[in-house]
Amino acid sequence: MTSGRVPVQDGELFFEDRGAGHALILLHGGMLDHRMWDGQVGPLVRAGYRVIRYDARGHGQSSTPKDDFAAHEDLRDLLAGLDIRRASLVGLSYGARTAIDFALLYPDAVEMMVLASPGVSGMQFSDPAILDLLRQQSEAARAMDAARYVECFLRAWVDGPQRRPDQVDAEVRRRCHEMALDVIENHSSAAGAVHELGALNRLGELAAPLLVLVGDLDSSDIHAVAGRIEAEAQFTASAVVPGTGHALAMEQPAAFNAAALTFLERARLAR
Template sequence: MHRVPIAEGHLAYDDVGEGPAVLLLHDGTLDRRVWEPQLHAFPGYRVLALDARGHGESSTPTTPYLRGDDVIALLDHLDLPDAYLVGQSMGGTSALDTVMDHPDRVAGLVVSGCGTSEQYWRSSFVVDLLKEQMEHAFRRDTEGYVETFLRLWVDGPHRAPHEVDPSVRERCREMAMHTALTHARPDPVFPGKAADTWDRLAGVEAPLLGIVGELDCDDIHEMAERVVSGVPDGALEVFEGAGHMVNLEQPQRFTATVRCFLDQLSDGRR
Protein backbone atom coordinates (compact mmCIF):
# COMPACT_ATOMS: atom_id res chain seq x y z
CA MET A 1 0.00 0.00 0.00
CA HIS A 2 1.24 3.48 -0.95
CA ARG A 3 0.07 6.86 0.30
CA VAL A 4 -0.58 10.29 -1.18
CA PRO A 5 -0.32 13.02 1.49
CA ILE A 6 -3.29 15.38 1.60
CA ALA A 7 -4.13 18.22 3.97
CA GLU A 8 -6.20 16.08 6.32
CA GLY A 9 -4.30 12.81 6.10
CA HIS A 10 -3.64 10.58 3.11
CA LEU A 11 -5.07 8.66 0.18
CA ALA A 12 -4.16 4.96 -0.05
CA TYR A 13 -3.43 3.30 -3.37
CA ASP A 14 -1.88 0.27 -5.06
CA ASP A 15 0.66 0.60 -7.88
CA VAL A 16 1.32 -2.40 -10.14
CA GLY A 17 3.21 -2.78 -13.42
CA GLU A 18 4.67 -0.39 -15.98
CA GLY A 19 3.29 1.38 -19.02
CA PRO A 20 0.43 3.80 -19.66
CA ALA A 21 -1.38 4.56 -16.40
CA VAL A 22 -4.80 3.01 -15.70
CA LEU A 23 -6.50 4.27 -12.55
CA LEU A 24 -9.22 2.07 -11.01
CA LEU A 25 -11.90 3.89 -8.98
CA HIS A 26 -14.18 1.82 -6.75
CA ASP A 27 -17.86 1.80 -5.80
CA GLY A 28 -19.22 3.78 -2.87
CA THR A 29 -19.18 1.98 0.52
CA LEU A 30 -16.62 -0.48 -0.85
CA ASP A 31 -12.88 0.07 -1.34
CA ARG A 32 -10.03 -0.62 -3.75
CA ARG A 33 -10.10 -4.35 -2.93
CA VAL A 34 -13.07 -4.57 -5.28
CA TRP A 35 -10.50 -4.43 -8.08
CA GLU A 36 -8.52 -7.50 -6.99
CA PRO A 37 -9.58 -9.47 -10.12
CA GLN A 38 -8.26 -6.64 -12.34
CA LEU A 39 -5.22 -5.32 -10.44
CA HIS A 40 -2.73 -7.71 -12.06
CA ALA A 41 -4.73 -8.40 -15.23
CA PHE A 42 -3.37 -5.64 -17.50
CA PRO A 43 0.24 -6.45 -18.43
CA GLY A 44 1.84 -3.57 -20.31
CA TYR A 45 0.00 -1.00 -18.21
CA ARG A 46 0.71 0.69 -14.90
CA VAL A 47 -2.39 -0.12 -12.86
CA LEU A 48 -3.31 2.09 -9.93
CA ALA A 49 -6.19 1.41 -7.53
CA LEU A 50 -7.20 4.28 -5.24
CA ASP A 51 -9.19 4.26 -2.01
CA ALA A 52 -11.53 7.25 -2.04
CA ARG A 53 -11.61 9.41 1.06
CA GLY A 54 -13.76 7.82 3.73
CA HIS A 55 -13.17 4.35 2.30
CA GLY A 56 -10.62 1.58 2.78
CA GLU A 57 -7.26 2.75 4.07
CA SER A 58 -7.67 6.40 3.08
CA SER A 59 -8.40 9.10 5.66
CA THR A 60 -11.91 9.98 6.77
CA PRO A 61 -12.84 13.42 5.40
CA THR A 62 -13.39 16.26 7.84
CA THR A 63 -13.45 19.20 5.40
CA PRO A 64 -15.12 19.73 1.99
CA TYR A 65 -13.38 18.19 -1.02
CA LEU A 66 -13.89 17.03 -4.61
CA ARG A 67 -13.24 13.45 -5.68
CA GLY A 68 -11.93 14.66 -9.03
CA ASP A 69 -9.32 16.75 -7.23
CA ASP A 70 -8.20 13.66 -5.31
CA VAL A 71 -7.68 11.85 -8.62
CA ILE A 72 -5.50 14.73 -9.77
CA ALA A 73 -3.62 14.70 -6.45
CA LEU A 74 -2.61 11.09 -7.15
CA LEU A 75 -1.56 11.81 -10.73
CA ASP A 76 0.47 14.83 -9.57
CA HIS A 77 2.06 12.79 -6.78
CA LEU A 78 3.26 10.27 -9.36
CA ASP A 79 4.20 12.92 -11.99
CA LEU A 80 1.75 11.41 -14.45
CA PRO A 81 0.52 13.76 -17.18
CA ASP A 82 -2.67 11.75 -17.68
CA ALA A 83 -4.30 8.35 -17.14
CA TYR A 84 -7.07 6.11 -18.35
CA LEU A 85 -9.80 6.08 -15.72
CA VAL A 86 -11.88 2.97 -15.02
CA GLY A 87 -14.65 3.62 -12.51
CA GLN A 88 -17.56 1.60 -11.23
CA SER A 89 -20.65 3.21 -9.68
CA MET A 90 -19.31 6.03 -7.44
CA GLY A 91 -15.94 5.54 -9.13
CA GLY A 92 -17.54 6.12 -12.51
CA THR A 93 -19.11 9.38 -11.35
CA SER A 94 -15.70 10.41 -9.99
CA ALA A 95 -14.13 9.65 -13.36
CA LEU A 96 -16.73 11.81 -15.11
CA ASP A 97 -16.21 14.66 -12.65
CA THR A 98 -12.47 14.43 -13.32
CA VAL A 99 -12.75 14.52 -17.11
CA MET A 100 -15.10 17.50 -16.92
CA ASP A 101 -12.97 19.58 -14.54
CA HIS A 102 -9.53 18.34 -15.71
CA PRO A 103 -10.01 17.22 -19.34
CA ASP A 104 -6.31 17.26 -20.22
CA ARG A 105 -5.54 14.66 -17.52
CA VAL A 106 -7.89 11.92 -18.82
CA ALA A 107 -6.86 9.91 -21.89
CA GLY A 108 -10.04 7.83 -21.93
CA LEU A 109 -12.53 6.40 -19.48
CA VAL A 110 -14.65 3.37 -18.69
CA VAL A 111 -17.69 4.00 -16.50
CA SER A 112 -19.68 1.06 -15.20
CA GLY A 113 -23.11 1.14 -13.56
CA CYS A 114 -23.56 4.89 -13.16
CA GLY A 115 -24.70 8.23 -14.45
CA THR A 116 -22.89 11.45 -13.69
CA SER A 117 -22.34 12.58 -10.08
CA GLU A 118 -25.76 14.26 -10.32
CA GLN A 119 -27.51 10.89 -10.13
CA TYR A 120 -31.24 10.58 -9.54
CA TRP A 121 -33.42 7.76 -8.27
CA ARG A 122 -37.01 7.16 -9.39
CA SER A 123 -37.64 3.42 -9.13
CA SER A 124 -39.48 2.31 -6.00
CA PHE A 125 -36.90 -0.46 -5.49
CA VAL A 126 -34.05 2.02 -5.06
CA VAL A 127 -36.00 4.78 -3.31
CA ASP A 128 -37.50 2.42 -0.72
CA LEU A 129 -34.22 0.69 0.08
CA LEU A 130 -32.31 3.98 0.29
CA LYS A 131 -34.88 5.16 2.81
CA GLU A 132 -34.53 1.91 4.75
CA GLN A 133 -30.74 2.22 4.69
CA MET A 134 -30.89 5.73 6.12
CA GLU A 135 -33.18 4.48 8.89
CA HIS A 136 -30.57 1.85 9.78
CA ALA A 137 -27.90 4.56 9.80
CA PHE A 138 -30.00 6.78 12.10
CA ARG A 139 -30.41 3.86 14.52
CA ARG A 140 -26.68 3.01 14.18
CA ASP A 141 -27.65 -0.47 13.04
CA THR A 142 -24.52 -1.34 11.08
CA GLU A 143 -25.61 -4.88 10.19
CA GLY A 144 -28.92 -3.63 8.84
CA TYR A 145 -27.22 -0.80 6.95
CA VAL A 146 -24.79 -3.16 5.24
CA GLU A 147 -27.45 -5.77 4.41
CA THR A 148 -29.59 -3.10 2.79
CA PHE A 149 -26.56 -1.96 0.79
CA LEU A 150 -26.09 -5.54 -0.44
CA ARG A 151 -29.73 -5.85 -1.43
CA LEU A 152 -29.47 -2.60 -3.39
CA TRP A 153 -26.15 -2.94 -5.17
CA VAL A 154 -25.22 -6.63 -5.12
CA ASP A 155 -28.55 -8.48 -5.39
CA GLY A 156 -30.43 -5.75 -7.26
CA PRO A 157 -34.13 -5.72 -8.21
CA HIS A 158 -34.20 -9.00 -10.11
CA ARG A 159 -32.53 -11.48 -7.73
CA ALA A 160 -32.90 -12.78 -4.20
CA PRO A 161 -29.71 -12.96 -2.10
CA HIS A 162 -29.37 -16.72 -2.60
CA GLU A 163 -29.31 -16.23 -6.38
CA VAL A 164 -26.08 -14.21 -6.20
CA ASP A 165 -22.61 -15.77 -6.09
CA PRO A 166 -22.03 -16.04 -2.33
CA SER A 167 -18.34 -15.19 -2.68
CA VAL A 168 -19.22 -11.88 -4.37
CA ARG A 169 -21.78 -11.06 -1.71
CA GLU A 170 -19.39 -11.89 1.14
CA ARG A 171 -16.53 -9.92 -0.39
CA CYS A 172 -18.77 -6.86 -0.69
CA ARG A 173 -20.11 -7.37 2.85
CA GLU A 174 -16.57 -7.39 4.24
CA MET A 175 -15.64 -4.15 2.48
CA ALA A 176 -18.90 -2.42 3.39
CA MET A 177 -18.57 -3.40 7.05
CA HIS A 178 -15.02 -2.05 7.11
CA THR A 179 -16.19 1.27 5.68
CA ALA A 180 -19.09 1.54 8.12
CA LEU A 181 -17.02 0.63 11.17
CA THR A 182 -13.92 2.63 10.24
CA HIS A 183 -15.23 5.80 8.64
CA ALA A 184 -18.72 6.46 10.01
CA ARG A 185 -19.03 9.84 11.75
CA PRO A 186 -21.97 11.52 13.50
CA ASP A 187 -21.37 14.55 11.25
CA PRO A 188 -20.25 13.07 7.91
CA VAL A 189 -18.59 15.28 5.30
CA PHE A 190 -19.78 14.54 1.79
CA PRO A 191 -17.79 15.43 -1.34
CA GLY A 192 -18.73 18.24 -3.66
CA LYS A 193 -19.63 17.56 -7.27
CA ALA A 194 -18.69 18.97 -10.62
CA ALA A 195 -21.26 21.51 -11.80
CA ASP A 196 -23.89 20.98 -14.50
CA THR A 197 -22.62 17.52 -15.37
CA TRP A 198 -25.46 16.39 -17.59
CA ASP A 199 -25.22 19.56 -19.69
CA ARG A 200 -21.44 19.26 -19.93
CA LEU A 201 -21.36 15.73 -21.34
CA ALA A 202 -21.26 17.13 -24.86
CA GLY A 203 -17.92 18.74 -24.05
CA VAL A 204 -16.21 15.47 -23.02
CA GLU A 205 -13.66 14.79 -25.76
CA ALA A 206 -12.09 11.66 -24.26
CA PRO A 207 -13.36 8.33 -25.63
CA LEU A 208 -15.81 6.69 -23.22
CA LEU A 209 -17.00 3.14 -22.79
CA GLY A 210 -20.11 2.60 -20.68
CA ILE A 211 -20.83 -0.77 -19.07
CA VAL A 212 -24.03 -1.85 -17.36
CA GLY A 213 -25.23 -5.17 -16.01
CA GLU A 214 -28.43 -6.52 -17.52
CA LEU A 215 -29.86 -7.13 -14.02
CA ASP A 216 -29.05 -3.68 -12.64
CA CYS A 217 -31.90 -1.31 -11.77
CA ASP A 218 -33.81 0.71 -14.37
CA ASP A 219 -32.42 4.02 -13.08
CA ILE A 220 -28.86 2.87 -13.71
CA HIS A 221 -29.74 1.69 -17.22
CA GLU A 222 -31.37 5.01 -18.04
CA MET A 223 -28.46 7.08 -16.72
CA ALA A 224 -25.79 4.90 -18.36
CA GLU A 225 -27.52 5.24 -21.72
CA ARG A 226 -27.85 8.98 -21.18
CA VAL A 227 -24.13 9.33 -20.44
CA VAL A 228 -23.07 7.33 -23.50
CA SER A 229 -25.45 9.16 -25.84
CA GLY A 230 -24.42 12.52 -24.39
CA VAL A 231 -20.70 12.34 -25.14
CA PRO A 232 -19.31 12.67 -28.67
CA ASP A 233 -17.32 9.40 -28.57
CA GLY A 234 -19.24 6.92 -26.43
CA ALA A 235 -20.25 3.28 -26.62
CA LEU A 236 -22.29 1.07 -24.30
CA GLU A 237 -21.90 -2.63 -23.55
CA VAL A 238 -24.54 -4.58 -21.61
CA PHE A 239 -23.36 -7.60 -19.62
CA GLU A 240 -26.07 -10.24 -19.79
CA GLY A 241 -26.74 -12.07 -16.53
CA ALA A 242 -24.82 -9.59 -14.37
CA GLY A 243 -26.05 -7.12 -11.79
CA HIS A 244 -24.43 -3.93 -10.53
CA MET A 245 -21.10 -5.52 -9.51
CA VAL A 246 -20.10 -6.40 -13.06
CA ASN A 247 -16.35 -6.63 -12.50
CA LEU A 248 -16.79 -9.18 -9.68
CA GLU A 249 -19.58 -11.23 -11.23
CA GLN A 250 -17.99 -11.53 -14.67
CA PRO A 251 -14.32 -10.63 -14.09
CA GLN A 252 -12.92 -12.28 -17.20
CA ARG A 253 -15.35 -10.61 -19.56
CA PHE A 254 -15.02 -7.28 -17.77
CA THR A 255 -11.22 -7.40 -17.93
CA ALA A 256 -11.19 -8.44 -21.60
CA THR A 257 -13.65 -5.67 -22.52
CA VAL A 258 -11.65 -3.00 -20.74
CA ARG A 259 -8.38 -4.35 -22.13
CA CYS A 260 -9.69 -4.16 -25.69
CA PHE A 261 -10.81 -0.57 -25.14
CA LEU A 262 -7.46 0.44 -23.61
CA ASP A 263 -5.43 -1.25 -26.34
CA GLN A 264 -7.38 0.53 -29.07
CA LEU A 265 -6.76 3.90 -27.42
CA SER A 266 -3.11 3.17 -26.66
CA ASP A 267 -2.43 2.06 -30.24
CA GLY A 268 -3.94 5.33 -31.46
CA ARG A 269 -1.60 7.37 -29.26
CA ARG A 270 1.60 5.67 -30.41
Protein backbone atom coordinates in the same frame (compact mmCIF):
# COMPACT_ATOMS: atom_id res chain seq x y z
CA MET B 1 4.15 -3.80 -6.44
CA THR B 2 4.47 -0.70 -4.30
CA SER B 3 1.96 0.82 -1.94
CA GLY B 4 1.83 3.98 0.06
CA ARG B 5 -0.10 7.12 0.86
CA VAL B 6 -0.45 10.39 -1.03
CA PRO B 7 -1.36 13.58 0.84
CA VAL B 8 -4.57 15.38 -0.05
CA GLN B 9 -6.21 18.37 1.61
CA ASP B 10 -6.84 17.45 5.27
CA GLY B 11 -5.96 13.79 4.71
CA GLU B 12 -4.27 11.14 2.62
CA LEU B 13 -5.15 8.41 0.14
CA PHE B 14 -3.91 4.83 0.29
CA PHE B 15 -2.79 3.41 -3.09
CA GLU B 16 -1.18 0.38 -4.71
CA ASP B 17 0.98 0.76 -7.83
CA ARG B 18 1.90 -2.22 -9.99
CA GLY B 19 3.28 -2.81 -13.46
CA ALA B 20 4.78 -0.51 -16.09
CA GLY B 21 3.48 1.26 -19.15
CA HIS B 22 0.52 3.54 -19.72
CA ALA B 23 -1.03 4.60 -16.40
CA LEU B 24 -4.45 3.11 -15.63
CA ILE B 25 -6.29 4.33 -12.53
CA LEU B 26 -8.93 2.07 -10.95
CA LEU B 27 -11.69 3.87 -9.02
CA HIS B 28 -13.87 1.65 -6.83
CA GLY B 29 -17.58 1.85 -6.07
CA GLY B 30 -19.09 3.53 -3.03
CA MET B 31 -18.96 1.53 0.23
CA LEU B 32 -16.23 -0.65 -1.32
CA ASP B 33 -12.47 -0.14 -1.59
CA HIS B 34 -9.45 -0.96 -3.75
CA ARG B 35 -9.91 -4.69 -3.07
CA MET B 36 -12.93 -4.83 -5.39
CA TRP B 37 -10.41 -4.75 -8.27
CA ASP B 38 -8.60 -7.97 -7.25
CA GLY B 39 -9.84 -9.67 -10.42
CA GLN B 40 -8.58 -6.90 -12.70
CA VAL B 41 -5.07 -5.95 -11.55
CA GLY B 42 -3.24 -9.06 -12.77
CA PRO B 43 -4.77 -9.16 -16.27
CA LEU B 44 -4.28 -5.42 -16.76
CA VAL B 45 -0.64 -5.56 -15.65
CA ARG B 46 0.03 -8.54 -17.93
CA ALA B 47 -1.47 -6.53 -20.78
CA GLY B 48 1.25 -3.93 -20.30
CA TYR B 49 -0.35 -1.28 -18.11
CA ARG B 50 0.85 0.49 -15.00
CA VAL B 51 -2.15 -0.12 -12.73
CA ILE B 52 -2.87 2.16 -9.78
CA ARG B 53 -5.80 1.39 -7.51
CA TYR B 54 -6.61 3.47 -4.47
CA ASP B 55 -9.11 3.94 -1.67
CA ALA B 56 -11.31 7.01 -2.01
CA ARG B 57 -11.48 9.28 1.00
CA GLY B 58 -13.81 7.75 3.60
CA HIS B 59 -13.15 4.22 2.33
CA GLY B 60 -10.62 1.48 3.01
CA GLN B 61 -7.28 2.66 4.34
CA SER B 62 -7.64 6.29 3.27
CA SER B 63 -8.48 9.17 5.60
CA THR B 64 -11.89 9.74 7.14
CA PRO B 65 -13.34 13.04 5.89
CA LYS B 66 -13.16 15.84 8.45
CA ASP B 67 -14.82 18.53 6.34
CA ASP B 68 -16.20 19.13 2.86
CA PHE B 69 -14.05 17.75 0.03
CA ALA B 70 -14.18 16.90 -3.67
CA ALA B 71 -13.33 13.37 -4.78
CA HIS B 72 -12.22 14.60 -8.20
CA GLU B 73 -9.70 16.94 -6.56
CA ASP B 74 -8.42 14.03 -4.48
CA LEU B 75 -7.84 12.19 -7.77
CA ARG B 76 -5.93 15.19 -9.09
CA ASP B 77 -3.72 15.16 -5.99
CA LEU B 78 -3.15 11.42 -6.35
CA LEU B 79 -1.93 11.83 -9.93
CA ALA B 80 0.28 14.76 -8.96
CA GLY B 81 1.72 12.81 -6.04
CA LEU B 82 2.59 9.92 -8.33
CA ASP B 83 3.96 12.29 -11.03
CA ILE B 84 1.37 11.13 -13.57
CA ARG B 85 0.37 13.80 -16.07
CA ARG B 86 -1.99 11.74 -18.20
CA ALA B 87 -3.82 8.48 -17.48
CA SER B 88 -6.81 6.37 -18.41
CA LEU B 89 -9.57 6.00 -15.82
CA VAL B 90 -11.55 2.84 -15.03
CA GLY B 91 -14.37 3.54 -12.60
CA LEU B 92 -17.36 1.64 -11.26
CA SER B 93 -20.44 3.42 -9.86
CA TYR B 94 -19.13 6.13 -7.49
CA GLY B 95 -15.72 5.67 -9.12
CA ALA B 96 -17.23 6.40 -12.54
CA ARG B 97 -18.99 9.42 -11.05
CA THR B 98 -15.64 10.75 -9.80
CA ALA B 99 -13.95 9.98 -13.12
CA ILE B 100 -16.57 11.97 -15.06
CA ASP B 101 -16.23 15.03 -12.81
CA PHE B 102 -12.44 14.81 -13.11
CA ALA B 103 -12.55 14.48 -16.91
CA LEU B 104 -14.78 17.56 -17.19
CA LEU B 105 -12.40 19.67 -15.10
CA TYR B 106 -9.10 18.22 -16.32
CA PRO B 107 -9.69 16.89 -19.85
CA ASP B 108 -6.03 17.05 -20.82
CA ALA B 109 -5.17 14.61 -18.02
CA VAL B 110 -7.50 11.87 -19.32
CA GLU B 111 -6.62 9.65 -22.25
CA MET B 112 -9.47 7.09 -22.15
CA MET B 113 -12.24 6.03 -19.78
CA VAL B 114 -14.09 2.84 -18.90
CA LEU B 115 -17.28 3.63 -16.97
CA ALA B 116 -18.97 0.60 -15.42
CA SER B 117 -22.42 0.78 -13.78
CA PRO B 118 -21.90 4.53 -13.93
CA GLY B 119 -23.18 7.09 -11.55
CA VAL B 120 -23.16 10.74 -12.63
CA SER B 121 -23.15 13.69 -10.27
CA GLY B 122 -26.53 15.39 -10.38
CA MET B 123 -28.52 12.24 -11.14
CA GLN B 124 -31.72 11.44 -9.24
CA PHE B 125 -33.02 7.99 -8.34
CA SER B 126 -36.49 6.97 -9.47
CA ASP B 127 -36.42 3.15 -9.43
CA PRO B 128 -39.05 2.25 -6.78
CA ALA B 129 -37.05 -0.72 -5.47
CA ILE B 130 -33.92 1.40 -5.04
CA LEU B 131 -35.84 4.25 -3.42
CA ASP B 132 -37.37 1.83 -0.91
CA LEU B 133 -33.97 0.36 -0.03
CA LEU B 134 -32.44 3.83 0.35
CA ARG B 135 -35.29 4.71 2.72
CA GLN B 136 -34.64 1.56 4.75
CA GLN B 137 -30.93 2.35 4.77
CA SER B 138 -31.62 5.81 6.18
CA GLU B 139 -33.76 4.27 8.90
CA ALA B 140 -30.96 1.84 9.74
CA ALA B 141 -28.48 4.72 9.97
CA ARG B 142 -30.72 6.61 12.40
CA ALA B 143 -31.09 3.44 14.48
CA MET B 144 -27.30 2.82 14.30
CA ASP B 145 -28.05 -0.65 12.94
CA ALA B 146 -24.90 -1.43 10.97
CA ALA B 147 -25.98 -4.93 9.96
CA ARG B 148 -29.24 -3.70 8.45
CA TYR B 149 -27.50 -0.75 6.78
CA VAL B 150 -25.02 -3.03 5.03
CA GLU B 151 -27.74 -5.48 4.01
CA CYS B 152 -29.73 -2.66 2.39
CA PHE B 153 -26.58 -1.66 0.50
CA LEU B 154 -26.09 -5.23 -0.69
CA ARG B 155 -29.73 -5.57 -1.74
CA ALA B 156 -29.60 -2.35 -3.77
CA TRP B 157 -26.11 -2.40 -5.25
CA VAL B 158 -25.02 -6.05 -5.34
CA ASP B 159 -28.21 -8.09 -5.72
CA GLY B 160 -30.13 -5.35 -7.51
CA PRO B 161 -33.90 -5.00 -7.88
CA GLN B 162 -34.28 -8.12 -10.02
CA ARG B 163 -32.61 -10.77 -7.84
CA ARG B 164 -32.83 -12.36 -4.43
CA PRO B 165 -29.64 -12.64 -2.35
CA ASP B 166 -29.48 -16.39 -2.97
CA GLN B 167 -29.30 -15.73 -6.73
CA VAL B 168 -26.01 -13.83 -6.37
CA ASP B 169 -22.53 -15.33 -6.14
CA ALA B 170 -22.01 -15.86 -2.41
CA GLU B 171 -18.30 -14.97 -2.53
CA VAL B 172 -18.97 -11.67 -4.30
CA ARG B 173 -21.61 -10.85 -1.72
CA ARG B 174 -19.24 -11.78 1.14
CA ARG B 175 -16.47 -9.57 -0.22
CA CYS B 176 -18.81 -6.61 -0.67
CA HIS B 177 -20.20 -7.15 2.84
CA GLU B 178 -16.67 -7.13 4.28
CA MET B 179 -15.68 -3.92 2.50
CA ALA B 180 -18.93 -2.12 3.37
CA LEU B 181 -18.70 -3.11 7.02
CA ASP B 182 -15.11 -1.83 7.09
CA VAL B 183 -16.35 1.56 5.87
CA ILE B 184 -18.86 1.73 8.71
CA GLU B 185 -16.44 0.54 11.36
CA ASN B 186 -13.54 2.76 10.29
CA HIS B 187 -15.18 5.87 8.86
CA SER B 188 -18.41 6.37 10.81
CA SER B 189 -17.07 9.65 12.22
CA ALA B 190 -16.95 11.21 8.74
CA ALA B 191 -18.02 14.85 8.56
CA GLY B 192 -18.69 17.27 5.73
CA ALA B 193 -20.12 16.83 2.26
CA VAL B 194 -18.72 15.70 -1.09
CA HIS B 195 -18.61 18.56 -3.59
CA GLU B 196 -19.48 17.52 -7.15
CA LEU B 197 -19.98 19.25 -10.49
CA GLY B 198 -23.52 18.27 -11.40
CA ALA B 199 -22.18 16.54 -14.51
CA LEU B 200 -25.51 15.17 -15.73
CA ASN B 201 -26.09 18.24 -17.89
CA ARG B 202 -22.47 18.44 -19.10
CA LEU B 203 -21.99 14.98 -20.59
CA GLY B 204 -21.58 16.45 -24.08
CA GLU B 205 -18.30 17.98 -22.92
CA LEU B 206 -16.70 14.56 -22.37
CA ALA B 207 -14.14 14.38 -25.16
CA ALA B 208 -12.00 11.35 -24.25
CA PRO B 209 -12.89 8.01 -25.86
CA LEU B 210 -14.98 6.09 -23.35
CA LEU B 211 -16.65 2.72 -22.90
CA VAL B 212 -19.86 2.35 -20.93
CA LEU B 213 -20.57 -1.06 -19.38
CA VAL B 214 -23.75 -1.96 -17.54
CA GLY B 215 -25.12 -5.22 -16.15
CA ASP B 216 -28.46 -6.31 -17.57
CA LEU B 217 -29.78 -6.85 -14.02
CA ASP B 218 -28.83 -3.40 -12.70
CA SER B 219 -31.43 -0.79 -11.77
CA SER B 220 -33.36 1.22 -14.34
CA ASP B 221 -31.66 4.40 -13.06
CA ILE B 222 -28.19 3.13 -13.97
CA HIS B 223 -29.39 1.98 -17.39
CA ALA B 224 -30.89 5.43 -17.99
CA VAL B 225 -27.68 7.22 -17.02
CA ALA B 226 -25.58 4.85 -19.12
CA GLY B 227 -27.83 5.61 -22.07
CA ARG B 228 -27.40 9.34 -21.60
CA ILE B 229 -23.60 9.05 -21.47
CA GLU B 230 -23.61 6.96 -24.65
CA ALA B 231 -25.91 9.42 -26.44
CA GLU B 232 -24.27 12.66 -25.34
CA ALA B 233 -20.52 12.08 -24.86
CA GLN B 234 -18.39 12.66 -27.95
CA PHE B 235 -16.66 9.30 -28.54
CA THR B 236 -18.42 6.35 -26.90
CA ALA B 237 -18.83 2.61 -27.10
CA SER B 238 -21.11 0.54 -24.91
CA ALA B 239 -21.96 -3.00 -23.93
CA VAL B 240 -24.46 -4.77 -21.69
CA VAL B 241 -22.97 -7.59 -19.62
CA PRO B 242 -25.53 -10.40 -19.25
CA GLY B 243 -26.35 -12.12 -15.99
CA THR B 244 -24.92 -9.46 -13.70
CA GLY B 245 -25.90 -6.48 -11.62
CA HIS B 246 -24.22 -3.33 -10.37
CA ALA B 247 -20.94 -4.91 -9.19
CA LEU B 248 -20.29 -6.32 -12.65
CA ALA B 249 -16.48 -6.15 -12.48
CA MET B 250 -16.61 -8.48 -9.48
CA GLU B 251 -19.39 -10.75 -10.72
CA GLN B 252 -18.11 -11.16 -14.29
CA PRO B 253 -14.37 -10.34 -14.15
CA ALA B 254 -13.48 -12.22 -17.35
CA ALA B 255 -16.15 -10.43 -19.40
CA PHE B 256 -15.29 -7.08 -17.83
CA ASN B 257 -11.56 -7.50 -18.43
CA ALA B 258 -12.02 -8.59 -22.03
CA ALA B 259 -14.33 -5.68 -22.82
CA ALA B 260 -12.11 -3.12 -21.10
CA LEU B 261 -8.84 -4.33 -22.63
CA THR B 262 -10.30 -4.61 -26.13
CA PHE B 263 -11.65 -1.08 -25.92
CA LEU B 264 -8.45 0.41 -24.47
CA GLU B 265 -6.26 -1.18 -27.12
CA ARG B 266 -8.53 -0.21 -30.01
CA ALA B 267 -8.91 3.34 -28.71
CA ARG B 268 -5.15 3.75 -28.38
CA LEU B 269 -4.53 2.49 -31.91
CA ALA B 270 -7.15 4.85 -33.28
CA ARG B 271 -5.59 7.96 -31.75
